[in-house]
Amino acid sequence: MKKSGWGVWIVLVAAFLMLAPSGRAVAAEPIVIGCPLPTAFLYGWDAERGVRLAVDEINAQGGVDVGGEKRMLKVELIDTRDLEPGVPVSEALLAVEKLILEKKADFIVGGPVRSEAALAAMPLLSKHKKVSIVTSGVLSPKYHAMVAQDYDKYKYCFRIHGEAKQLVTEIMDCLEHIKATFGLNNLFIMVQDVAHARAAGKILGDIALKKGWTVSGTEIFPTGTGDFSMGLIKAQKAGAQVLSLWMDMPESSILLKQWYDMQLPALPFGSTLAAAEQPGFWKATEGKGAYCLANVVNAGNAPSNATPWTMKFYDAYTEKWGIEPEGLGSSSSYMAIYTLKDAIERAGTLESDAVITALEQTDLMGVYGRLRFDPKSHQVIPSYDPQEGAVGSIFQWQDGKRVVVFPESIAMGKIILPPWMKMKQ
Amino acid sequence: MDIFIYGIFNSISLALMALGFALVYGISRVPNFAHGALYVVTGFLTWGFLRTLHLNYFLSILLAMFITGIVGALIYQLILVRVRGMAISEIIASYAMGLAIIEGFRWWGFKGMTYTLPVFVEGSVTIAGIPIDWQRILVVAVGAAVVGFLWLFTHYTKVGLALRGMAQDERASLMLGIDSDRMAVVAMSFGAMLAGLAAIMLLPLGNIVVEKGYDVLILAIAVCIVGGLGSWMGAVVASFLIGFAQILTVVYLGAHFQMVVALLAIIVTLVLRPSGLFGRQKELEERV
Numbered sequence: 239m240k241k242s243g244w245g246v247w248i249v250l251v252a253a254f255l256m257l258a259p260s261g262r263a264v265a266a267e268p269i270v271i272g273c274p275l276p277t278a279f280l281y282g283w284d285a286e287r288g289v290r291l292a293v294d295e296i297n298a299q300g301g302v303d304v305g306g307e308k309r310m311l312k313v314e315l316i317d318t319r320d321l322e323p324g325v326p327v328s329e330a331l332l333a334v335e336k337l338i339l340e341k342k343a344d345f346i347v348g349g350p351v352r353s354e355a356a357l358a359a360m361p362l363l364s365k366h367k368k369v370s371i372v373t374s375g376v377l378s379p380k381y382h383a384m385v386a387q388d389y390d391k392y393k394y395c396f397r398i399h400g401e402a403k404q405l406v407t408e409i410m411d412c413l414e415h416i417k418a419t420f421g422l423n424n425l426f427i428m429v430q431d432v433a434h435a436r437a438a439g440k441i442l443g444d445i446a447l448k449k450g451w452t453v454s455g456t457e458i459f460p461t462g463t464g465d466f467s468m469g470l471i472k473a474q475k476a477g478a479q480v481l482s483l484w485m486d487m488p489e490s491s492i493l494l495k496q497w498y499d500m501q502l503p504a505l506p507f508g509s510t511l512a513a514a515e516q517p518g519f520w521k522a523t524e525g526k527g528a529y530c531l532a533n534v535v536n537a538g539n540a541p542s543n544a545t546p547w548t549m550k551f552y553d554a555y556t557e558k559w560g561i562e563p564e565g566l567g568s569s570s571s572y573m574a575i576y577t578l579k580d581a582i583e584r585a586g587t588l589e590s591d592a593v594i595t596a597l598e599q600t601d602l603m604g605v606y607g608r609l610r611f612d613p614k615s616h617q618v619i620p621s622y623d624p625q626e627g628a629v630g631s632i633f634q635w636q637d638g639k640r641v642v643v644f645p646e647s648i649a650m651g652k653i654i655l656p657p658w659m660k661m662k663q
Numbered sequence: 664m665d666i667f668i669y670g671i672f673n674s675i676s677l678a679l680m681a682l683g684f685a686l687v688y689g690i691s692r693v694p695n696f697a698h699g700a701l702y703v704v705t706g707f708l709t710w711g712f713l714r715t716l717h718l719n720y721f722l723s724i725l726l727a728m729f730i731t732g733i734v735g736a737l738i739y740q741l742i743l744v745r746v747r748g749m750a751i752s753e754i755i756a757s758y759a760m761g762l763a764i765i766e767g768f769r770w771w772g773f774k775g776m777t778y779t780l781p782v783f784v785e786g787s788v789t790i791a792g793i794p795i796d797w798q799r800i801l802v803v804a805v806g807a808a809v810v811g812f813l814w815l816f817t818h819y820t821k822v823g824l825a826l827r828g829m830a831q832d833e834r835a836s837l838m839l840g841i842d843s844d845r846m847a848v849v850a851m852s853f854g855a856m857l858a859g860l861a862a863i864m865l866l867p868l869g870n871i872v873v874e875k876g877y878d879v880l881i882l883a884i885a886v887c888i889v890g891g892l893g894s895w896m897g898a899v900v901a902s903f904l905i906g907f908a909q910i911l912t913v914v915y916l917g918a919h920f921q922m923v924v925a926l927l928a929i930i931v932t933l934v935l936r937p938s939g940l941f942g943r944q945k946e947l948e949e950r951v
Contacts, residue, residue, distance in 0.1 A: 278774040283774075458917055459919060462878055464869055465673070465868075467669050467795075468913040469918055471665045471793065488776035488870060491776045491779075491870055492869035495869070496796075496868075500787060501787070501794070502794075516776070516777070518776075519776070522776055523779070524781065
């Protein structure tokens, strides 16, 4: 055969090989979940673990049905560092923008976690028309207030966990229960110098006064404080019987150690008390965190039977990560993925406006109760009854275990006082 | 009385944190911005020996301090000696090392509040109606002992006298046969171990977090600037000034102004008396 004949055959064969179908179906593009989270802090890694658990479970079942096509979920995570002292908001915003522009995130789930950073990210999400569900931190009531005030601009933003006003309501109701049970009525407030804690501390103080409590003082501590002795001495001199603590910094464990060593006759009651939320807290404080109450925002972050799904999630998380759920972002981050899946499947598309409408119509029985969003503010609707809304959870450290003590609908035990308080009563 | 008791504790804590930094600068004129990182290194090393290798607590402490001393010496010998005399480069190089160590720990997974060290003595005592735990009393005792030891060391031992000579006049010391680089390595190692000692005494009161490295550095710098760079006695006096100022601020203004005190002290000192209370850097004053 002539050379030119061989050349033609070679070209034809090469063309065939390049253009022929591979014999395998081309996999559908995954749905990218962008997670801007402060991974060096509890409220970051707990959210990441909740997200990844849900994603793995959903992918194991075949993924999300988007208009008849099954698509897997893929997590893209960037460390925002927004829980570090000094709150570098710009870093958090860069992380969100990178997730949207470089990682091509279809949805943003998780953070930013610090309220200041999350509020600053709202216009960015609006600019890029990205649906976002915050699941950890971001307790400031301003978040959902901004959505309600300017719905058209901020409709992309949702929050699936409790916020400061609701937490204050729960804490106040629990305090009333403590007053009725033990006769305590002197409250000393100790907060971290960050937006959500300052606001919540002030609101709690105002409400407590109206309900007949003596608010004997308020101390504000900068993030990273390593010594709380003067604040505790002030509380002691003021006759404090309950210490209301709003601190997400790890140094709050120092406060509890100092409280225990001083045998201050006041019951510590924390909210977003990150140190006390973790199962490792007992060992870390060598048991000096005993009797501390902590509000973990939503059920599922401490063991209870709020719904049939609660302990299934709890056990699955423990098995996957080798540790029980810790921190307020665990169950909410897990449910955010399932809620998003549910909304996408009802919408039949990933298009933002359709998913927003579907999210607003969510009615899902989840880990911490019935999940519905307020259609105007996009805040999850709370309730003390898991059949009606998202249930909070307050536990107390008792004998090395986190025992849920409030609300009564899901309580697994009762509140007890430290022995030195009983002696003084 | 609570102001006096906790003021003393706060002051001694600051002195413990700052003495290592003051020593290194006083002798070698090298500002060791890795000082805070060395504090954290000792903490994590002790934790590692104690909790994972299950060594005896005191053995863990000794090993951790020894290794920190070696790390300090290596930082000087491998990095700082090459930029000695170039002030900005010294700061950048030592700060970069500190940053690498601290962020290295964070990247390695040392985050959260679960890293703790046990106190040496459990329980508390009431003094004039004020509860104070035994560990804090021990901090005051050890801090006072360290200051006393440093004085004795630098006045009655050959190495200590050589270090003092270097601090007073390096060229004269060289003429007398004292090797300045070797003494700088000794100072750096000693300073690192002092940072480690501060960590051993103070970390059992809370937990070991990497961010503490930055806090310790800022506080050490504040104390040394107020006291006068290069003056160890100045560092002690400044610790008490800042220590009590912080406690008074917490009592009368609020806890959230506590850190402002240290930073404000730096600014006020640099404006009014740049060489610090006991500093001998006349050229800095004349320039300002």
